[in-house]
Amino acid sequence: MLKPLLSDKDLFALFRLLQEARRVVICGHRGPDGDAMGSALGWAEYLRSIGKHTTIVMPNPCPDFLRWMPGCKDVLFFSDRREQATQAVEAADLICCLDFNALSRLQDFGEVVSRSKARRLMIDHHLDPDTSMAEICISHPEMSSTSELVFRLIHQLGGFDAMTRSGAACIYTGMMTDTGGFTYASNSPEIYLIISLLLTKNIDKDKIYRNVFNNYSANRIRFMGYVLGEKLQFFPGNRASIFTITREEMKRFRYIRGDAEGWVNMPLQVRGMRLSISLREDTEKDVVRVSLRSVDDFPCNRMAEEFFNGGGHLNAAGGELPFPLEEAVRTAERAVEAYKDLLEPPTGTPVAKK
Numbered sequence: 001m002l003k004p005l006l007s008d009k010d011l012f013a014l015f016r017l018l019q020e021a022r023r024v025v026i027c028g029h030r031g032p033d034g035d036a037m038g039s040a041l042g043w044a045e046y047l048r049s050i051g052k053h054t055t056i057v058m059p060n061p062c063p064d065f066l067r068w069m070p071g072c073k074d075v076l077f078f079s080d081r082r083e084q085a086t087q088a089v090e091a092a093d094l095i096c097c098l099d100f101n102a103l104s105r106l107q108d109f110g111e112v113v114s115r116s117k118a119r120r121l122m123i124d125h126h127l128d129p130d131t132s133m134a135e136i137c138i139s140h141p142e143m144s145s146t147s148e149l150v151f152r153l154i155h156q157l158g159g160f161d162a163m164t165r166s167g168a169a170c171i172y173t174g175m176m177t178d179t180g181g182f183t184y185a186s187n188s189p190e191i192y193l194i195i196s197l198l199l200t201k202n203i204d205k206d207k208i209y210r211n212v213f214n215n216y217s218a219n220r221i222r223f224m225g226y227v228l229g230e231k232l233q234f235f236p237g238n239r240a241s242i243f244t245i246t247r248e249e250m251k252r253f254r255y256i257r258g259d260a261e262g263w264v265n266m267p268l269q270v271r272g273m274r275l276s277i278s279l280r281e282d283t284e285k286d287v288v289r290v291s292l293r294s295v296d297d298f299p300c301n302r303m304a305e306e307f308f309n310g311g312g313h314l315n316a317a318g319g320e321l322p323f324p325l326e327e328a329v330r331t332a333e334r335a336v337e338a339y340k341d342l343l344e345p346p347t348g349t350p351v352a353k354k
């Protein structure tokens with residue numbers, strides 16, 4: 001059996017909050033990923049099943065490779081539909097903030113949310129939550145994903161029976177994408193108990209995997225080949241690597257939103273690699289988007305906070321730099337230099353004997 005997430009007292013408080021709400025807005029972080037979308041869509045299905053009028057608003061669009069997700073076409077993207085999204089927030093009496101830990105992750109949509117008088121609920125798995133952001137904060141950094149959290153909440157609230165195949169598919173997608181297809185942050189045995197429960201809803205997990213990970217355009221795979229072949233630089237000792245992507249290159253390879261998703265994980269396939277950094281010129285603002293990925297105990301989140309105006313998880317973090325790419329590269333080089341001791345292999349690692 002799945003262990004309950006909330007104490008009876010907290011469950012009751014959540015139950016009351018939901019009971020007292022009539023119109024709900026669910027939102028996720030800027031650049032919504034599979035987990036932001038999956039948890040929002042799964043939670044929306046549950047709220048509608050208990051009679052709540054529910055609208056999902058994301059600050060800007062999700063990548064094309066998530067458009068197949070059931071219910072995606074009804075999601076309002078604030079950057080495209082400002083008026084409608086603002087109206088939805090103004091009409092709401094409850095705002096559910098999923099998969100982010102501070103209103104700043106909503107960017108300009110954050111102002112609309114902070115102006116609203118609606119009550120707020122946070123459901124998230126990022127470290128260091130800003131608990132002043134909501135009256136109830138369900139924050140569990142030890143969870144694989146917000147989608148896993150949403151599943152546990154629905155289960156505990158008694159909503160599992162009413163969950164449909166579509167709702168289950170959305171939750172599975174979020175759990176799968178935030179763990180790189182269950183290859184990191186996914187050692188908790190209960191994750192597989194949840195997956196087996198989701199499979200009873202007849203989801204096709206193999207198809208979901210293909211929809212997300214094997215859904216490249218021809219341009220995207222050639223662009224990836226170019227970046228790995230021509231742009232990837234290894235630091236001495238092959239413990240860290242960096243690659244950059246410019247706007248000019250994106251234009252040349254007909255980049256669409258989300259095309260570079262996941263590339264930052266690839267250098268970690270090199271033996272002994274501990275840290276991978278990607279620097280990409282943003283297509284909307286004059287900033288460089290930074291993504292960090294690591295293995296074992298190398299703290300990407302600390303590096304992101306210290307050098308890249310960001311944060312995140314131990315092994316996956318991000319941020320942005322408000323200056324040109326060449327300068328961003330120098331910042332990244334300084335970050336690697338500052339963390340060089342932590343880039344050494346962990347001591348006590350057994351050395352294979354011949």
Ligand code: 5GP
Binds near residue numbers: 291309310312316320
């Ligand atoms: P990605 O590299 O996929 O953009 O982000 C990986 C993780 O880093 C995200 O799940 C999120 O936790 C964190 N992250 C990315 N960008 C930012 C940022 O600008 N600020 C903060 N605080 N965290 C970020």
Ligand code: MN
Binds near residue numbers: 035036125145146178
């Ligand atoms: Mn997440």
